[in-house]
Amino acid sequence: MAADVLDATFAALADPTRRAILARLREGEATVTELAAPFAMTQPGISKHLRVLERAGLVSRGRDAQRRPCRLEAAPLKDAVDWLANYRSYWEESYQKLDALLGELNQNGPDATERDIP
Amino acid sequence: MAADVLDATFAALADPTRRAILARLREGEATVTELAAPFAMTQPGISKHLRVLERAGLVSRGRDAQRRPCRLEAAPLKDAVDWLANYRSYWEESYQKLDALLGELNQNGPDATERDIP
DNA sequence: CGGATTTATAACCAGATGGTTTTATATCGT
DNA sequence: ACGATATAAAACCATCTGGTTATAAATCCG
Known part of the structure; x- marks a missing residue:
């Protein structure tokens, strides 16, 4: 490249x-x-x-x-995409974190946000 | 985007x-x-x-x-990759053409190149 | 041939870019 | 408080960029 x-x-x-x-x-x-x-x-x-x-x-x-x-x-x-592919895991990591956060919130049941954050 | x-x-x-x-x-x-x-x-x-x-x-x-x-x-x-993804088929098309060409040559058996191109 | 169409080229301009050197600012460690 | 370290900011410069207008070159059409 x-x-x-x-x-x-x-x-x-x-x-x-x-x-x-x-x-x-x-x-x-x-x-x-x-x-x-x-x-x-x-x-x-x-x-x-x-x-x-x-x-x-x-x-x-x-x-x-x-x-x-x-x-x-x-x-x-294609070369550009190949270069960018080296970073895929890094932006997917954000989604994983977001997923984890949403999962944690959901663990307290629906509307847990309202009850937990105050 | x-x-x-x-x-x-x-x-x-x-x-x-x-x-x-x-x-x-x-x-x-x-x-x-x-x-x-x-x-x-x-x-x-x-x-x-x-x-x-x-x-x-x-x-x-x-x-x-x-x-x-x-x-x-x-x-x-990710946005960059998403934009580039719209073009994937176009650069893959080249590979398809190349594949087709190689396939055609191979159809004549190994070393067909030497015999066919004169 | 002569005019119309299509594209490229040249000259120019304002503003962005990539780099420098110099200087200022913030924070540490003593 | 003082010197060292880490970074930012400012001023400057050469070159590139994105645009323009005006002009030239190539090719078609009648």
Whole structure:
């Protein structure tokens, strides 16, 4: 898991416009103007975001006359998930604690909270 | 899944120093100086990274005399994983294609590659 | 050929980021 | 009270980022 791959992937995902573009591309290829349509942003703005996504390997582009259709390339996202998987037990731990707490409260029967906390 | 939560989380993860800090914190609480030790960086540099992690909710801090021990808060990582989960099928698709390709090659028996590709 | 469409490129700008050095603040130990 | 330790805060700097406008390049259509 090369560090700069994760750098580029996470950095690319840190922008809501770029995440929305990726979400759109799940439904299939799209041209730059199609991708730009939903946003209150100029075309060069979108092109810049696409360049970031492309450099991160999250988007590849074809050729169709003047158009450069964009396609989702999800592979780098797997690396991100793999990195995050190392932390799963840590956020699950919180749920375990919460479960334990709720269990303890429930042990006193329904509405135990009202009786116990004063 | 508030957008700016994902913004802050992914942005925090986009820096290798910060990812290394989080990795270190999996082994338990650590003070700022302990966290700074492995890095060729000044203490204020590390403190800045910690402030980013704290603002993203990935680190919380206690009090122990002059020390402000840092603790991993993994909850926001779950949101990141949940977002990424929407793409799992897309990167798995690549594996399916690869599997299909390998299967097809294998169908011709071992070493089919050599015979088929000329 | 000539105009329209699609995209990229360049130049520019404000603000964020990642780092530094220097200094202040809080707390300990003696 | 004093020096040492741990951390934060401030000021500064270079570079990156996210956006713009204006322009160029490529390709279609008639």
